[in-house]
Amino acid sequence: MSGLFGSAAAASSSNTLGDLKQDVELGSPPEDSISDLAFNPNPNDQKDFLAxxxxxxxxxxYEIMSNGQSQGxxxxDHDGPVLSVDFFKDGTKVLSGGADKMAKAxxxxxxxxxxxxxxxxxxRSVRYFEANxxxxxxxGSWDKTVKYWDFRSxxxxxxxxxxxxIYSMDVRNNLLVIGTADRYINVVDLSQPTKFYKTLQSPLKWQTRVVSCFTDAQGFAIGSIEGRCAIQYVEEKDASLNFSFKCHRDPPQSNVTNVYAVNDISFHPIHGTFSTAGSDGTFHFWDKDAKHRLKGYPNVGGSITATTFNKTGSIFAYAISNDWSKGYQGNTSTYPTKVMLHPVQGDECKPRPSVKKR
Structure with a gap:
């Protein structure tokens, strides 16, 4: 994919600092903070569409062209802020949910x-899935319920x-993961959608910001407001593979460490590696199996509020906008509101070769 958005050579594998020089800004962006991003997932679609x-x-x-240019x-419209988007599997429709207490297609x-x-x-969250x-x-709503909808009713x-x-929700295959206030995590097997397969407290000590399912649906990642991420497998037999790590925090100075919310986590559709993005204005790519950071990127000039990969994993989209982590005084007229498209080059998201086989 070296031809994507130009012809920058892939960064050498020894260099863990990523490059933003090829990133392209989406035209005609929203006029207020960006809450969510989703690409059309249909592998038969020749085009990329970003919601x-x-x-x-x-x-x-938006339709995204092969040169990175875009057009609406x-x-x-909703009657209130829109908080979540997701595509239908066939790419023909977009789901959205918002503060107007409704979801639309x-x-x-x-x-x-x-x-x-x-x-x-x-x-707060809307996801597409298929039942038989x-x-x-x-x-998933702040009314503390999760509801399932057949579009014919x-x-x-x-x-x-x-x-x-409900603060965050994600679906992959038959796995539904629900993150709520008070750090509850509910896991649902969508073949039995009316009961919890298991419930746990987040292994992270602070409020859950995001949950995101692994590409293979064997588990999920959790991000918290306190610059930590947890990798959690669904089945007890894999519990030894669970771990958490620190990210999105400044180096300590005079015994003080600034920590930032992990606002979004996205898994690469091909490699199963993942991104974290935060209030500190940085994003990183990680390999959970090797417990290794693949790449870290320079500050993008504002909080990153949402991220997603396209269906082939060749584009990583990230939204820069005010996430109110600095409160009212952080909301200035000069704060950026934009979506950037990062062409995934070479080995940026590829897992590291494993030294020992599990």
Whole structure:
């Protein structure tokens, strides 16, 4: 993929500092903080489409050209900040959930949006999945419920009561992981969607910011507000592989360490390696199996609020916008709001060769 967005040679494998010089800015970005990003996952689509949700109450879908240039394709309004987006598996529609307590589906071909879900409080997270071949949505809300929706019905197919408000949710194959307030993590097997397969407290001591499923659905990563990430396998037999590590924190100075929220974690669709991105304005690529950082990148000039890889793993998109981690005084008119497209070069996301086989 060295031709992507130019022809920069792949960085040498000994150099762990990554390069941002080839990164391209998305045209016509949202007008307020960016909450979520999603690429169309259909491998038969020749084109890349990127969905972006924002606090400006809009969902925007962009077409990304092979040279990194982009153009807006379609958009949809909510009645409040939009907090989450996800694509249908076939890439034809985008799901979104927001502070208006509803989830919607946007048809990319017709530009029409329809409401598909309703909660009593803001919808914090929405994900697409399939149950026995039937397209479904799962929504997680601050009303402490997770609801499943068959698009042919206006009422939920099922409801799961959780311990606390839902802060983050992710789906991969039959694995649904739900992160709530008070550090509860609920794991659901979507073949039995109405009960928890297991519930645990996050191994991280501070509030959960994000949960993200492994590419192979064998486990998930958790990011917290305190610059830590945990790798957690679903099955007890793999418990020895669980670990957590520090990231997104400044070197200690005079016994003080500045720590930053891990705002998003995205897994590479091919290699199974993953990214972390945070309030410190940096992102990193990691190999969980080798417990090794592959690349770290310079500060991008603002908090990174959302990230995602495209379906081939050749583009890493990251959103720069105010995440309010510095409170009201951090919200200045000059704060950047933009989406950047990083061409994944050479070995940036490839796992390190293993010294010993497990």
């Amino acid at each position: 972006v949700s924002s606090w400006d109450k809009k969902v925007r879908v 394709k379609v958009s949809m 946007l048809d990319l071909n017709t530009g029409q949006g329809v409401q598909i879900a309703q909660h009593d409080m803001p919808v 071949g039937t397209p479904m949505a799962v929504t 206006p009422t939920p197919a099922a409801t799961l009561a959780c311990q606390e408000r």
